[in-house]
Amino acid sequence: MTQVIEAPDIHQAIKQTVGSPFTHKPKISTRNVDVFYDDKQAIFDVSLDIGSHEVIALIGPSGCGKSTYLRCFNRMNDTIQSCRVTGEFRLEEEDIYARGMDPVLLRARIGMVFQKPNPFPKSIYDNVAYGPKLHGLASNRAELDEIVVSSLQKAGLYEEVKDRLNASGTGLSGGQQQRLCIARTIAVSPEVILMDEPASALDPIATATIEELIDELRQNYTIVIVTHSMQQAARVSQRTAYFHLGKLVEVGDTNQIFTNPQHQLTENYITGRFG
């Protein structure tokens, strides 16, 4: 059961996704997704549902396509010319890749937090107010103030920065910067938050803070998180999806994936045989 499978056999080994990729009343549903960079295929026939108010972790070895897949949800791949996406993406009932769907409005509904904290070189206040201003979410200064404060509070950053909202966002520590980026994302009231290895550039204490935050955010948002750390996936997520070489190998409840994986590749990965 635990012998290592050689590379040519792997595509044979992943014929069909194991586990339970589909849920009742999904927030986002994806069907038969293929992604190509020029002629090179990065994602092969992935079908997966994201349930409402759940944290789903996408795990897998480097280069398995989990980030590429994540960036399809808010059409960030549109900015890469050579990238082509086929298949079906639905946010509730709306087709994400429909002709009439404006990626700009879509991104207001599906926010994203990046691997490396990337606050704008502006004040903390302006960083958070950036999105609400773009989308006209506040009609006056008082409302804007309220959005900024409540977003910072939800991101667990307000107490630390309330005296220096006009200081530059880039002057914060790495962990604080990442929470600022989360606050910035929350401020446009998205329905879904995508997180691309949000803690990989942070120290363990900052990571723990971010993980607690993710757990709290689940009350109000649906979260898809890509992570390299299996412990992190186990700590923060309810469901886990394991990707390998652009294919979705196994999906299931996080507990089940980590204690009783069905697929041999999943077991190899979580027991540290490769990664």
Added chain:
Amino acid sequence: MNSTTLLVTLIGLAILAYLYGRKRSLAVAVASGGVRHLHSLPRYYGYMTALWCGLPAMIVLLLWSMLEPAVLNQQLIASLPVDVQNLPESQLGLYLNDLKLIAGSAEQAQQADQVKIDATVYLQHMQELSAWFKTALVLVLALAGIIWGASRISQHFQARNSVEMVTRIILMLSSGIAVMATIGIVLSVLFEALRFFEAVPVWDFLFGLEWSPQTAMRSDQVGSSGAFGAVPLFLGTMMIAAIAMLIAVPLGLMTAIYLSQFATPQFRNFAKPVLEILAGIPTVVYGFFAALTVAPLIRTMGESLGLAVASESALAAGIVIGVMIIPFISSLSDDVINAVPEAMREGSYALGATRAETVRKVIIPAALPGIVGGVLLAVSRAIGETMIVVMAAGLAAKMTANPLDAVTTVTVQIVTLLTGDQEFDSPKTLAAFALGLMLFVTTLILNVIALYVVRKYREQYE
């Protein structure tokens, strides 16, 4: 040997010294069990030997060449008869020149008197002697350097460190030369300008409203009173620079934004080189483009609107200068815009910003210091531009704010003041230095303001 041959010989010796030093160190390496047991790589021992050979000899050669004429002159004067020695400075100079001419040509020698011929013979003798000593000294020093350098090669000698120390000193001297040149230029302009201000009060120069630098060369000349009020010139300069910036900053910036953010790679690959060609056109060519195409065009257009337009106008010059500096602004801005990290862009897109909003609210603020720098460089180009103004805006120093009038600029006046046969101590020529000083101070102030602006509004990423 003359100095050039000597220099070439010295370089040849240094190359030999390098080879010798390298070979010696290799021999040492073999003796001590391989190159890895040497402190430095063999080539460093070569460099060190070459430096010992070349450097002291070079310094001596340089000093000798610099001091030789003065010492020889002194010796020569001492050898001359007393009545010649007592001649006034200027006549003594002429006399010495004579001697050098005689030494140079047989024809001159036939007409000269005995005293001069004797002196010439003495001079030639001294020159030969000096050349001989110089050659001997330099060569001995070079050879001694090789021997000394080679004798220091041993397993533990830190050749790399000493070569690097010499390199560091050479680098330091080089930067010192640049700094000294700057100081020297400023001082020379300053002193000439001070001489000008002895003749014309500073106040009249800075705030005078009339510029008419013709001074009388003879007392009976009329109509050449000489008025040195620089205001019309600065007004003209500022007007032309302002027109140019009005054209270049928006066009250049928008070009940069389009090329870096919106254009397809194909268009970018075509447009960038074409823009760079624009930067390579000589200003004279721009000048006749301005004078023959743009100025008449403005004139006809102005006349059809019922405006009086001079055939040479500030507008024509300003527009053409503006076109000339577009590539400066666009390519510098393009570089700084591209230097804004991709993460900034993605962060903005992910919040639902369009490309245009991202450019306006994130990229431009982040790139601002660089853009201001580019604009400033362009301003100093616009202020310093001479050729286009001469050809398209004329020479008339008029107090006017009308861009359709002929005006002149500071740099154009400097050129006209200093071309042709001029006395070098009249206020007319010295005025050029005062103008130069003013121009220098103006650009300095501009730089200081820009530095302040950049520091204040910079949005630092990372």
